[in-house]
Amino acid sequence: MKLELGVNREFSEPLLELKHVTKYYHGAAPALEDINFSVAEGEFISVIGPSGAGKSTLLRCINRMIEATSGEISFDGVLISKLKKRDLRKLRTRIGMIFQHYNLVDKLSVIENVLHGRLGYKSTLAGVMGRYSPEEKLQAMRIIDLLGLHDQVYKRCDQLSGGQKQRVGIARALIQDPKLILCDEPIASLDPNSAKIIMDHLRDVSAQMGITVIVNLHQVSVALKYSDRIIGVNQGKIVFDGSPSALTAEKIAEIYGSESNDLMVELGERYAI
Amino acid sequence: MQSDIFAKRKKDSLIFFFLLILLTVGSVVITQYDVSKGFTSLLKAFIWGGSNFYPDGKSLTILPDVLRKLWDTILMSIAATTVATVFATLLALVGSRTTRMNRLFSLVARGIASLFRNIPLVAWAMVLMLAFSQSSITGYLALFLGSFGFLTRAFIETIDEVSNDSVEALSATGASYFHIIFQSVLPSSLPQMISWILFMIDTNIRDATLVGLLTGTGIGFSFDLYYKSFNFHAASLVVILIVITVILIEMVSNTIRRVIM
Ligand SMILES: Nc1ncnc2c1ncn2[C@@H]1O[C@H](COP(=O)(O)OP(=O)(O)O)[C@@H](O)[C@H]1O
Numbered sequence: 430m431k432l433e434l435g436v437n438r439e440f441s442e443p444l445l446e447l448k449h450v451t452k453y454y455h456g457a458a459p460a461l462e463d464i465n466f467s468v469a470e471g472e473f474i475s476v477i478g479p480s481g482a483g484k485s486t487l488l489r490c491i492n493r494m495i496e497a498t499s500g501e502i503s504f505d506g507v508l509i510s511k512l513k514k515r516d517l518r519k520l521r522t523r524i525g526m527i528f529q530h531y532n533l534v535d536k537l538s539v540i541e542n543v544l545h546g547r548l549g550y551k552s553t554l555a556g557v558m559g560r561y562s563p564e565e566k567l568q569a570m571r572i573i574d575l576l577g578l579h580d581q582v583y584k585r586c587d588q589l590s591g592g593q594k595q596r597v598g599i600a601r602a603l604i605q606d607p608k609l610i611l612c613d614e615p616i617a618s619l620d621p622n623s624a625k626i627i628m629d630h631l632r633d634v635s636a637q638m639g640i641t642v643i644v645n646l647h648q649v650s651v652a653l654k655y656s657d658r659i660i661g662v663n664q665g666k667i668v669f670d671g672s673p674s675a676l677t678a679e680k681i682a683e684i685y686g687s688e689s690n691d692l693m694v695e696l697g698e699r700y701a702i
Numbered sequence: 703m704q705s706d707i708f709a710k711r712k713k714d715s716l717i718f719f720f721l722l723i724l725l726t727v728g729s730v731v732i733t734q735y736d737v738s739k740g741f742t743s744l745l746k747a748f749i750w751g752g753s754n755f756y757p758d759g760k761s762l763t764i765l766p767d768v769l770r771k772l773w774d775t776i777l778m779s780i781a782a783t784t785v786a787t788v789f790a791t792l793l794a795l796v797g798s799r800t801t802r803m804n805r806l807f808s809l810v811a812r813g814i815a816s817l818f819r820n821i822p823l824v825a826w827a828m829v830l831m832l833a834f835s836q837s838s839i840t841g842y843l844a845l846f847l848g849s850f851g852f853l854t855r856a857f858i859e860t861i862d863e864v865s866n867d868s869v870e871a872l873s874a875t876g877a878s879y880f881h882i883i884f885q886s887v888l889p890s891s892l893p894q895m896i897s898w899i900l901f902m903i904d905t906n907i908r909d910a911t912l913v914g915l916l917t918g919t920g921i922g923f924s925f926d927l928y929y930k931s932f933n934f935h936a937a938s939l940v941v942i943l944i945v946i947t948v949i950l951i952e953m954v955s956n957t958i959r960r961v962i963m
Pocket residue numbers: 454455460478479480481482483484485486487
């Protein structure tokens with residue numbers, strides 16, 4: 430499997446490519462500095478690093494929720510940095526996004542939240558009125574079933590548990606029919622059981638549907654378990670980019686700097702079990 | 703460190719009470735307000751009210767007329783609120799950090815809201831009277847402008863605090879500005895907004911009475927008329943009806959609130 434992906438990466442056009450991407454907020458230090466990497470279709474990539482390293486910024490530069498200061502990003506053969514508003518909307522329909530705090534409309538039902546994933550394809554009027562085709566509704570139901578939410582379809586989202594909310598988040602991304610899903614700390618607010626369910630779903634999304642997944646993670650152990658490839662970020666720079674097996678203790682220390690001691694203890698415990 | 707904080711708290715409250723006493727004494731001295739006389743006249747007022755200010759059988763004959771005026775006043779308050787709601791929603795969308803199209807418009811919108819909210823209702827009524835003289839349009843516009851400012855401010859805060867996250871999610875799916883407004887911002891904010899609207903109707907019915915005194919319309923005018931012609935029984939009936947109405951309206955809004963929240 431991994432070998433195949435390696436071959437893919439060399440021969441076919443990458444799905445996503447970042448070249449010299451740099452982001453300055455107001456401060457003097459860049460949040461991202463000269464980021465370069467490319468992603469092949471179907472890869473499952475984890476981005477790890479201490480908080481404030483620039484993981485969220487990196488993810489949001491890809492779908493231009495945050496504008497990079499300089500550099501080039503191309504997705505599926507399109508140079509996204511140059512896109513006008515209309516085309517940017519069209520591009521975003523092919524990139525799903527999942528958030529730490531789920532970012533659902535809590536007052537609306539599960540099915541309504543899931544169908545929000547279709548808004549990018551809609552005219553102003555149809556979207557404003559919330560008019561969805563029978564096929565879209567059917568597809569929403571299929572995805573909801575797939576994520577084990579069939580008993581929650583008409584429940585308001587503020588009545589769901591965190592794990593259920595995140596599954597609604599995944600369903601909303603899936604109904605977009607995306608080629609890529611970006612996940613910003615999808616399990617950081619969840620208990621270990623729900624976290625495992627969410628990570629398993631993300632792995633299925635990647636393995637069975639062939640959707641590329643990039644996920645920001647706090648937990649190195651989770652990144653090691655699920656990823657084809659890990660990117661380590663520290664102070665806005667990529668300090669590691671390779672397979673999980675190449676992520677040695679020294680590399681982890683380099684990624685996490687002073688935080689790494691606690692981390693190694695935590696990792697040691699997990700491996701011991 | 704801990705004990706420092708407690709000592710500081712204690713000092714703060716001492717300073718606060720000292721300032722309060724200083725302010726009270728200061729203003730009593732400056733205005734030459736006789737505190738004991740104030741309290742005794744309050745008592746006298748109650749005694750007078752008890753012996754004169756109650757509805758008698760004869761005053762009930764004015765009931766149909768007063769009820770019609772009351773009904774007019776309620777409708778005017780509701781109409782002022784609903785129309786203000788429409789304009790306030792639009793301005794709040796421009797003003798809110800979450801939904802603004804650009805920073806300058808947002809600043810202007812917030813400025814307008816603050817300005818309108820900080821002008822007292824009575825001042826609006828007086829200014830409007832110059833233009834429209836004593837008429838119901840004056841009262842209506844005064845209520846409308848006050849509600850407009852207040853609701854805009856309240857809606858801006860509601861939108862700001864309620865819908866940030868889902869707005870981000872929907873823009874990331876490729877949804878357009880209007881999709882986001884109608885599918886995320888309004889559904890998220892609606893219960894809170896309705897609660898503010900109910901509060902505003904409530905307030906406007908109370909205020910309409912006061913404005914009516916100035917503009918010579920509605921229930922306020924009825925009260926003024928009977929009071930100035932020394933028909934205290936009738937005037938008291940008006941007051942009682944106003945109080946009952948306000949309580950009823952408040953009960954209705956509380957019920958609605960419970961259902962929607
Ligand atoms: N909107 C913003 N304005 C200014 N600085 C920001 C903003 N968002 C993030 N930053 C800064 O950029 C750096 C990277 O942040 P972020 O991408 O959120 O890191 P991570 O997701 O790895 O915790 C941090 O130093 C953070 O303070």
